[in-house]
Amino acid sequence: xxxxxxxxxxxxxxxxxxxxxxxxxxxxxxxxxxxxxxxxxxxxxxxxxxxxxxxxxxxxxxxxxxxxxxxxxxxxxxxxxxxxxxxxxxxxxxxxxxxxxxxxxxxxxxxxxxxxxxxxxxxxxxxxxxxxxxxxxxxxxxxxxxxxxxxxxxxxxxxxxxxxxxxxxxxxxxxxxxxxxxxxxxxxxxxxxxxxxxxxxxxxxxxxxxxxxxxxxxxxxxxxxxxxxxxxxxxxxxxxxxxxxxxxxxxxxxxxxxxxxxxxxxxxxxxxxxxxxxxxxxxxxxxxxxxxxxx
DNA sequence: AAGACGTGGCA
DNA sequence: TTGCCAAGTCT
Numbered sequence: 001x002x003x004x005x006x007x008x009x010x011x012x013x014x015x016x017x018x019x020x021x022x023x024x025x026x027x028x029x030x031x032x033x034x035x036x037x038x039x040x041x042x043x044x045x046x047x048x049x050x051x052x053x054x055x056x057x058x059x060x061x062x063x064x065x066x067x068x069x070x071x072x073x074x075x076x077x078x079x080x081x082x083x084x085x086x087x088x089x090x091x092x093x094x095x096x097x098x099x100x101x102x103x104x105x106x107x108x109x110x111x112x113x114x115x116x117x118x119x120x121x122x123x124x125x126x127x128x129x130x131x132x133x134x135x136x137x138x139x140x141x142x143x144x145x146x147x148x149x150x151x152x153x154x155x156x157x158x159x160x161x162x163x164x165x166x167x168x169x170x171x172x173x174x175x176x177x178x179x180x181x182x183x184x185x186x187x188x189x190x191x192x193x194x195x196x197x198x199x200x201x202x203x204x205x206x207x208x209x210x211x212x213x214x215x216x217x218x219x220x221x222x223x224x225x226x227x228x229x230x231x232x233x234x235x236x237x238x239x240x241x242x243x244x245x246x247x248x249x250x251x252x253x254x255x256x257x258x259x260x261x262x263x264x265x266x267x268x269x270x271x272x273x274x275x276x277x278x279x280x281x282x283x284x285x286x287x288x289x290x291x292x293x294x295x
Numbered sequence: 296a297a298g299a300c301g302t303g304g305c306a
Numbered sequence: 307t308t309g310c311c312a313a314g315t316c317t
Binding site for chain 1: 309310311312313314315316
């Protein structure tokens with residue numbers, strides 16, 4: 001057998017073991033449920049904002065069945081201002097499904113995980129790999145960017161494609177444990193070194209093997225993402241409405257919600273209706289509004 | 296298959 | 307200050 005070539009994993013796995021951030025859900029002893037909760041909270045939300053809530057959640061609801069027994073309103077209140085509150089509602093529903101149909105054990109199988117509410121392509125594989133040690137590619141925005149640069153020589157990842165999973169699978173070492181570590185390492189590199197705006201190539205452990213570096217770091221095709229507006233959007237109004245409900249100890253009269261958005265009553269009404277449709281708000285027989293499952 | 300969906304920090 | 311960006315999912 002001739003000399004083997006050095007792979008990305010040969011460099012990244014040791015780098016990760018030496019440089020990984022000490023995040024609470026990566027500590028030994030973290031349950032699969034703990035990993036699942038962290039993955040849901042981390043969807044589109046920065047690590048720094050998740051650490052504290054994650055600890056409280058696991059302390060309060062250490063198992064799926066514990067959360068399943070709580071009313072959705074309490075889950076929504078505990079979610080606080082993490083953003084995208086539908087995630088909390090879906091996590092609550094997932095906890096109920098896990099408690100009722102899976103013996104209170106978080107599934108290890110990707111297909112089963114994907115069948116749970118709020119768990120998609122990324123989260124299913126993250127749980128399978130990080131909580132259960134399965135050898136499956138885990139592809140998030142960080143991994144897609146790292147692969148785009150280091151392997152494909154492009155400045156940024158294009159739109160997500162089914163090809164991404166295969167591209168990443170090819171980078172995983174055969175050893176099952178190392179494969180999970182490699183996935184974590186790719187994510188860590190993308191989150192701390194190979195970042196979107198200003199990559200710190202001088203500190204990168206794989207710069208010597210990076211295709212984008214070799215090509216002279218060619219510029220990308222401009223903004224890959226459309227700018228997301230905020231002021232005056234339905235999202236802002238929905239956030240305001242929900243904030244009133246979270247802050248109240250129980251059901252509130254319609255007037256309390258009216259006061260949350262005076263600018264455009266029609267928009268306020270439309271947003272309240274959409275929250276009702278989404279199951280994030282409920283209306284009582286007496287006309288008052290409340291968080292789901294309250295009273 | 297684009298677009299909707301929260302929130303806050305940072306350059 | 308404005309705009310970009312953050313471990314996505316669902317329709």
